[in-house]
Amino acid sequence: MSTKSKYILSCQNLRKGFTIGSERRTVLNDCNLNVEPGEFVAIMGASGSGKSTLLHILGLLDQPEQGTVMIEGKNVFTISKSQQDKIRNQQIGFVFQFYHLLPELTVEENVILPSMISHSFFSWLSNKSKVKKRASELIESVGLTKQTTQWPNTLSGGERQRTALARALIQNPQILFADEPTGNLDSVAGKAILEILCNLNRSGQTIVMVTHDKAVADLADRTLVLHEGKLS
Amino acid sequence: MYKLLFIWRYFMKRRMAWMAIVAVTLVVMLIVTILNIMNTILNDTKSNNHRWSGDIVISRDSLVGFPYYENFLTKLNELNAITATTPVIKTYAIIELNSLQVYGIQMENFSNVTDFHKTLFHQKNSENPTLILPENQTLRPDQHPLTAEQKKRGCILGCYWITTDLEQLQLAHETRLRPERQVPIDITIFPINSKGSLTGSALGETQRFWYMDACQTGLVDIDQATAYVDFDELQKLTFMDGQDGSPARISEIRIKCKPGYDLTETHTKIQKLWDNYIATFKNQTDYHLLSDVKVQTWELYRRSFIVPVEKEKNVMTVTFSILSVVSAFIILAIFYTIVTEKIKDLGMIKSIGGSNWGVQQIFIGYGFSIGLVGTFFGVLFGCLLVINSNHILDFFGIQIWNPKIYAIDKVPNTIDINQTIAIALVAILFSTCAAIIPAMKAGKLKIVEALRID
Numbered sequence: 276m277s278t279k280s281k282y283i284l285s286c287q288n289l290r291k292g293f294t295i296g297s298e299r300r301t302v303l304n305d306c307n308l309n310v311e312p313g314e315f316v317a318i319m320g321a322s323g324s325g326k327s328t329l330l331h332i333l334g335l336l337d338q339p340e341q342g343t344v345m346i347e348g349k350n351v352f353t354i355s356k357s358q359q360d361k362i363r364n365q366q367i368g369f370v371f372q373f374y375h376l377l378p379e380l381t382v383e384e385n386v387i388l389p390s391m392i393s394h395s396f397f398s399w400l401s402n403k404s405k406v407k408k409r410a411s412e413l414i415e416s417v418g419l420t421k422q423t424t425q426w427p428n429t430l431s432g433g434e435r436q437r438t439a440l441a442r443a444l445i446q447n448p449q450i451l452f453a454d455e456p457t458g459n460l461d462s463v464a465g466k467a468i469l470e471i472l473c474n475l476n477r478s479g480q481t482i483v484m485v486t487h488d489k490a491v492a493d494l495a496d497r498t499l500v501l502h503e504g505k506l507s
Numbered sequence: 508m509y510k511l512l513f514i515w516r517y518f519m520k521r522r523m524a525w526m527a528i529v530a531v532t533l534v535v536m537l538i539v540t541i542l543n544i545m546n547t548i549l550n551d552t553k554s555n556n557h558r559w560s561g562d563i564v565i566s567r568d569s570l571v572g573f574p575y576y577e578n579f580l581t582k583l584n585e586l587n588a589i590t591a592t593t594p595v596i597k598t599y600a601i602i603e604l605n606s607l608q609v610y611g612i613q614m615e616n617f618s619n620v621t622d623f624h625k626t627l628f629h630q631k632n633s634e635n636p637t638l639i640l641p642e643n644q645t646l647r648p649d650q651h652p653l654t655a656e657q658k659k660r661g662c663i664l665g666c667y668w669i670t671t672d673l674e675q676l677q678l679a680h681e682t683r684l685r686p687e688r689q690v691p692i693d694i695t696i697f698p699i700n701s702k703g704s705l706t707g708s709a710l711g712e713t714q715r716f717w718y719m720d721a722c723q724t725g726l727v728d729i730d731q732a733t734a735y736v737d738f739d740e741l742q743k744l745t746f747m748d749g750q751d752g753s754p755a756r757i758s759e760i761r762i763k764c765k766p767g768y769d770l771t772e773t774h775t776k777i778q779k780l781w782d783n784y785i786a787t788f789k790n791q792t793d794y795h796l797l798s799d800v801k802v803q804t805w806e807l808y809r810r811s812f813i814v815p816v817e818k819e820k821n822v823m824t825v826t827f828s829i830l831s832v833v834s835a836f837i838i839l840a841i842f843y844t845i846v847t848e849k850i851k852d853l854g855m856i857k858s859i860g861g862s863n864w865g866v867q868q869i870f871i872g873y874g875f876s877i878g879l880v881g882t883f884f885g886v887l888f889g890c891l892l893v894i895n896s897n898h899i900l901d902f903f904g905i906q907i908w909n910p911k912i913y914a915i916d917k918v919p920n921t922i923d924i925n926q927t928i929a930i931a932l933v934a935i936l937f938s939t940c941a942a943i944i945p946a947m948k949a950g951k952l953k954i955v956e957a958l959r960i961d
Contacts, residue, residue, distance in 0.1 A: 336858055337955040357862060364860020375855045375958060379516035389859040391509040399508040442859070 282345070283481050284310040284333060284450055289342035290504075291328055302328050303339070304504030310450070310483060315476040317495035318485045324501045326485040327454050333483065334452045335363050347449065364393050368443030372455035374435040376427040376442075383423045386410045386441045393446065406445075413441040417471060433464025440471060451475065453484040457491060469494055509856075510865060514872045517845070524873070527841045527938075528881040534834040535885020535934045536892065538827045539927055543893050545820040546926055547919030552816045553806075555725035560805040561593075561620040561761035563774055565781065567800045570598055571703050572747055574754035574796055579784050583760070588768040588776065591619035596741045597758035600734070601695040601711070607668065607732040609694060611741025614638050620763040623735075627663065629720040638663065638737045640717055660740055662692050662716035666723040667731035690718040694734065698746035701753040701793055712744050728812065753793065770804055778802040831937060838941040842874060846945040853949050854957025863950040870949055874942020878935040886931050893920050 286308045292301035302325030310316050320326045331337040333344055335351055344351050351362060363369075376385050390406045391399060399406075414423055417437035427435055436456060443451055453472065457465030473494055476482050484495060492498045499506045518524055567573045576594055583592045596611035614637050618624040623636075630636040638661040693715050698707040716736055724730055742748040742755065749755040764773050785797040806813065846853070853866050892899070896918040900907065907918060 331955050334858075336958070337953075360857075360860050360862045363858060369858055371958070375851065375858075377852050377855060379513065379520050379852075384512065388509060388856075391512065392856075392860045392865070394508060396508050396511075 281311060282309045282348075283312040283314075284308070284344075284346055284483065286333060286344045287342055289329070289332060289339045289344070291325070291332060291337075291339050301504055303332070303342075306342070306501070306504060306506055308333075308499070308506055310481060312449075312481055313476070313479045314497065315472075315482045315495040316484070317492035317498045318483065318501055318506070319487060319489070319492050319498060320501035322487065325504060326487075326501050329501060329506075330452050330454050330483065330485050334367050334369050335359050336369070361393075364389055365446050366449045368446065368448035368451040370436070370439050370443050370451065370453040370456045372458040374427075374432075374439045374459075376435055376438055378427050381424050381426060382419060382430070382438050383407075383410055383414065385427065385438055386414060386445055389442060389446050410441070410445060413444055414438075417441050418467075431464070432460050433467060436460060436464065436468050437471070440468065444475070450481045450483060453482060455486055456484065457486070457488070465491075509861070510868050510872055513856075513869045514876055517849075517869075517873055518876055521845060523841055523845055524877055527838050527877045528884070530834050530837050530841075531878055531881025531934060531938055532884040532888065534831055535882050535930065536889040538831065538930050538934075539886055539889025540892050540896075541823055541827055542820075542926060542930065543889070543922055544896075544919055545823050546923050547921045549816050549820045550923075551725060551919060552813060556809040556813055557805045558622050559626075559724045559726055559729060560808050562764040562770055563762040563777055563802065563804055564759055564808040565762070565777070565800060565802050566759040566808065567796070569703070570699050570758075571701060571796060572596065572756035572758045573800050574701070574756045574793055575785075575788060576757050576760060577755070579781070580760065582780060582784065583762060583777070586773075586776070586780075588764050588773040589762055590765045591616060591763040593617045593620045593761050594738065594757040595759040595761055596738060596745060596747060598696060598699075598741065598745050600697075602692060602734065605732075607665075607734055608729075609696065609734045609736060609741060611738040611745075612638070612735050613738045617761070620761045623722065623724075626722040626724045627720045628666070628722070636720075637661065638719065638735065640719065660714065660716045660736065661719035662694070663720045663722050663735040664692075664718065665730040665733040666721045667727070668733070669721055692716045692718055692734075694736070696741070696744045698744065700746060700751055701756065701796065706746050706751060714740070714744060726812065756796070774802065774804050831934070835937040835941045838874070838877065838938055839944060842870065842942050842945040843948075845873075846870065846949050849949075850952060850957045853952055854954045857952070857954045858958065866952075867946040867950040870942050870946035871939060874946070875935065875939045877942075878938025881938065882931045882934040885934065886927060890922050890927065893918075893922060896920055 286306065289303045289306040290301065291303040292299055294300075302323075306325075306329060308316075308329075318326050318329065328337065332339050335344075338352060346362060346366060349362075351359060354362075377388065380388065387406050387410045390402075390410075394402055394406075411420075411423070414420055417440055419434060419437055419441070422430060422434060422438075427438070430438065436459075440456075451472075456468050456472070460468065469491060472482060472484070476496075482495075484491075486492050565579075580592055580594065583589055593613055593616035595617070598609050598611075599606060600609045601607075612623070614624075615635075618636060624630060624633070627633075627636060639659050640661045693713055695711040695713040697705055697711045700706040716734075722730070722735070739748075742757070743750070747756040762777065764770060781800070781802050785794070785800070788794050788797055853861075856866055856869075857863075897920060900918065
């Protein structure tokens with residue numbers, strides 16, 4: 276189901292809760308959000324308020340109990356699993372607080388992995404050089420040219436997060452989700468990541484970022500606070 | 508493409524995968540070795556029994572034997588399906604106070620049916636193998652004067668009656684055992700008349716034979732306690748030649764079918780022919796000697812010797828199949844551990860668009876490659892072990908089988924290609940299947956749950 280919308284991302288009446296022991300805890304309750312193309316939105320909230328859960332639902336990593344998520348006017352939870360996989364692969368980029376690099380792959384391989392997933396064997400053979408070129412440009416843009424062939428366990432935290440950022444951008448996603456991207460970094464490395472995000476946004480990249488740091492949130496065009504399951 | 512990359516990287520970087528490969532290699536090597544050896548023993552047992560028995564045997568389980576065989580032999584030789592027949596006399600005798608079986612055979616006919624000449628040490632390549640010594644034969648000096656008749660009697664002994672060192676025996680036949688150095692063998696036989704009573708001399712009939720040759724049929728019961736003498740000689744000594752006025756008797760008729768003829772069909776035909784034949788003797792007083800004669804295929808005739816080997820092979824196959832299942836569970840456990848360790852990575856792959864099936868394929872492909880590599884080395888080492896088993900045992904001075912018990916002085920080292928391919932395919936299949944359950948677990952993982960795991 277696809278309708279024309281001025282929002283690149285929107286969600287309506289999202290509800291999500293967890294059962295911990297015998298206690299039921301609702302973290303999202305009629306949560307609504309609209310994001311315009313090119314916008315940089317920061318979502319703040321107290322620890323355990325459901326910021327990451329909201330981001331996971333928006334990024335198709337989790338499912339809501341109720342409500343809709345529209346990406347470019349398409350209700351993403353009414354489409355097939357394989358179409359959802361495709362959206363995750365091509366329309367969304369995700370940067371996690373703990374990087375989640377794959378330890379068996381080098382920096383370059385981590386970066387090109389989303390592109391490898393989207394290609395069949397033969398299509399990969401014919402597009403390999405193009406993808407590698409794009410990957411090396413991205414690696415250069417995040418300042419990791421010397422680390423291209425290194426394994427993730429030899430990188431610093433900042434380098435790992437920059438690798439994760441390059442991986443999130445390899446498919447030219449419409450939306451970049453960042454879940455506490457500087458939460459696990461020192462101030463210098465965090466600043467470098469934020470600079471890259473701001474530059475990306477200036478070049479038209481839509482970014483939805485979760486943070487609990489007011490200074491980080493101030494870099495965004497709009498800051499929303501998640502409180503009692505609702506964004507305000 | 509990413510699946511191949513992950514399979515390769517998991518393969519090269521996971522030590523646990525190497526353990527799984529070692530497990531597969533060892534099990535495959537063990538199964539290839541044991542089953543090839545057991546299979547060769549079974550095949551050799553069957554083929555040796557088949558060769559020595561001929562295709563079909565007409566016999567009676569009694570030392571008395573059965574009469575009226577001459578006309579039946581003529582009838583048999585008229586059948587299209589039959590290429591050769593031979594009468595055999597089987598009795599028990601004493602040599603140097605040891606008991607043994609003595610077969611009376613017509614050398615040429617017996618060889619035509621059973622390829623007996625090929626089992627001989629001295630006359631293996633002779634065009635006319637014989638049990639009759641040549642007339643100009645110079646025998647060892649003997650204190651008793653010999654008649655011309657006595658000088659002709661040759662005797663062939665089962666090789667293990669003489670020695671277990673067959674190489675020395677072969678050497679002796681090639682170098683030292685020239686005709687002028689023949690050894691006298693006194694065989695005492697107890698003649699039995701058609702009524703089943705001892706006849707002739709109460710102390711048995713002792714005759715001097717001359718050792719001519721040794722034979723190795725590959726059948727332990729035959730090679731360690733059997734002597735072969737001339738058919739006519741033995742028939743006379745056992746009083747089965749009719750010298751007591753009763754019809755001449757024999758113990759067995761061995762039959763060889765023409766190549767291409769169906770054995771079961773020919774067996775049925777001969778059984779019918781025999782039934783019709785003996786019906787004409789119904790009114791004879793010695794009809795009872797014919798009525799319990801059995802017409803059997805070689806497999807039935809030697810069943811008591813083949814079945815234990817078959818059972819042993821089946822027990823081995825079952826035992827090692829269970830071992831294979833155990834190793835499949837070990838591989839399953841290893842894969843399960845790998846999946847558990849890689850849950851976060853799998854969640855990550857899914858978060859960037861990897862499908863459930865794609866993630867499952869990584870693990871199924873991983874299991875397949877472990878199976879493939881492990882099986883390759885297992886087959887390689889197994890075959891090398893089988894082929895070189897005798898060299899290895901010789902090097903360490905180990906003898907696994909006592910030839911006097913097993914009729915095997917060497918480990919059978921023939922590789923059954925089809926069986927080995929079957930083992931390899933099953934091993935690869937098992938390894939792949941062992942990866943399916945963890946792969947399904949990996950496929951069903953919820954992304955968020957996977958990523959939350961520390």
